[in-house]
Amino acid sequence: MHTRTHAHERTRRGAGQPPAFPFDERDLDRFRELQQLAYRCAERTAAWLEPGVTEREAARRLRRELVAEGVQDFFHVPFAWFGDRTAFRHFRTPLQFFATGRRLTEGMSYVLDCAPVVDGYTADIGYAGKVGDNPIWDRIAEDLLEYRELIVRLVRERRTLNEVYAAVDAKIAEHGYDNRHQVYPGRVIGHQVTRMRAPRLPAGVNLFGFGVRTLQTLGRELVSERLHGRSPLWADGRASRHAPTPGLWAVEPHVGFRDVGLKFEELLVVTEDDAYWLDDDLPHVHRGRALAAAR
Secondary structure, eight states, X not given: OOOOOOGGGOOOOXXXXXXXXXXXXXXXXXXXXXXXXXXXXXXXXXXXXXXXXXXXXXXXXXXXXHHHTTOOEEEEEEEEEEGGGGGTTTOXXXXXXXXXXXXXXXXXXXXXXXEEEETTEEOOEEEEEESSOOHHHHHHHHXXXXXXXXXXXXXXXTOOXXXXXXXXXXXXXXXTOEEOGGGSGGGOSEEXXXXXXXXXXXXXXXXXXXXXXXXXXXXXXXXXXXXXXXXXXXXXXXXXXXXXXXXXXXXXXXXXXXXXXXXXXXXXXXXXXXXXXXOSXXXXXXXXXXXXXXX
């Protein structure tokens, strides 16, 4: 049974101590519901995909699905990557993350990534899929669950963010794959998620693919956390030499083999003395278990 620390149980913290867990059960329910909504929209978009569809068309479709479900804003705009772009091959600038005219073909892998915001609550998810048969994709999809189990185990042990990153790197190398989350800006494998409150800026407006309210909130968190020797970004550098701060973290291990890339992204709950995934009822969890059972 998970030990959940509620917002109303907070106590005053001394200097240098991590903050108390900032959410109550109602908050967690709202985050969980939004994460489920995001995955439903990704699954509906995936079911619509067929050979000939472009990344731009897929990203637009995903956005329409989310807006139809009541999404008001985005942490970042929806992304769609096809083929070798799922493994971020030849990516040199952040602009290459945006959807292109690349067309889906038979046997090709794809990734849909979205981060909806509703009433200040945020979900950030990654959905990997394929069109037709792709044995390499099947193998990676099964192995993704090992990274998922490794991450939560090490966070429970209060290992530092950069130590967890290194352990995931080692497991990726053991499997013979490439670490592709290192291509993300800042080499991040994850980031902290907070509830956006009392926005001064309008919803639905984005800058460089990120909602302006997101940038406002993230900037505030970066300053606040750095003042306490912590970072809301989870990477492998000096700023990540601390245990995960209590709260919610969007975690996104992204691996590749040749021209095939897969990821998952979901919310990890970190309390003062425990860690657990917010929800196990997710597509990549069911798929990985089914592939393992079929071997």
